[in-house]
Amino acid sequence: MISKSLEELMNEQVEKEAFSSNLYLSMASWAENQGFEGIADWFYAQAEEERMHMLKFVRYINERGGKAIVPALEKPEADFPNVKFIFDESLKHEKYITGEINNIFKAAVEENDYAAQNWLQWFIAEQFEEETSVQRIIDKLNIMGDHNMYIFDRDIMSMRGEEHGEQ
Ligand code: OFO
Numbered sequence: 001m002i003s004k005s006l007e008e009l010m011n012e013q014v015e016k017e018a019f020s021s022n023l024y025l026s027m028a029s030w031a032e033n034q035g036f037e038g039i040a041d042w043f044y045a046q047a048e049e050e051r052m053h054m055l056k057f058v059r060y061i062n063e064r065g066g067k068a069i070v071p072a073l074e075k076p077e078a079d080f081p082n083v084k085f086i087f088d089e090s091l092k093h094e095k096y097i098t099g100e101i102n103n104i105f106k107a108a109v110e111e112n113d114y115a116a117q118n119w120l121q122w123f124i125a126e127q128f129e130e131e132t133s134v135q136r137i138i139d140k141l142n143i144m145g146d147h148n149m150y151i152f153d154r155d156i157m158s159m160r161g162e163e164h165g166e167q
Pocket of ligand 1: 017020049050053093094097126127130
């Protein structure tokens, strides 16, 4: 059985993961409208992953005897100044989410909830991977400047494949 306070923290995280999904969906849609198909695909895939994270929290809360709440969501921005901006924002957002996951882990440690600590390790590894992957993309954008967006847009999905250990 999960504690009430951990249940509340995890339900807040359900909302944050769901918002992350909508934020990346909005970025995907913006990129698609700008003609950046590769960048759009990258963000569509990211939005799916965040939805999967939300579902993981929903099911875990319920499995541990809590009650998962499906939240109302704040509307994400629909317009962005440029490609670099959306990746900078994504990194900022991922760092914020990492902090929130760490807070939940801290609460699980304080409560001696070893099962929750073990389960949360997956998210700790995932956040590390997501921050690294967005940082790598920003590094590439910094090297390229505003040029070669066509090539960047063409190559971005293969960068995603590399980061996820795919061929
Ligand atoms: Fe859910 O990992 Fe990003 O936010």
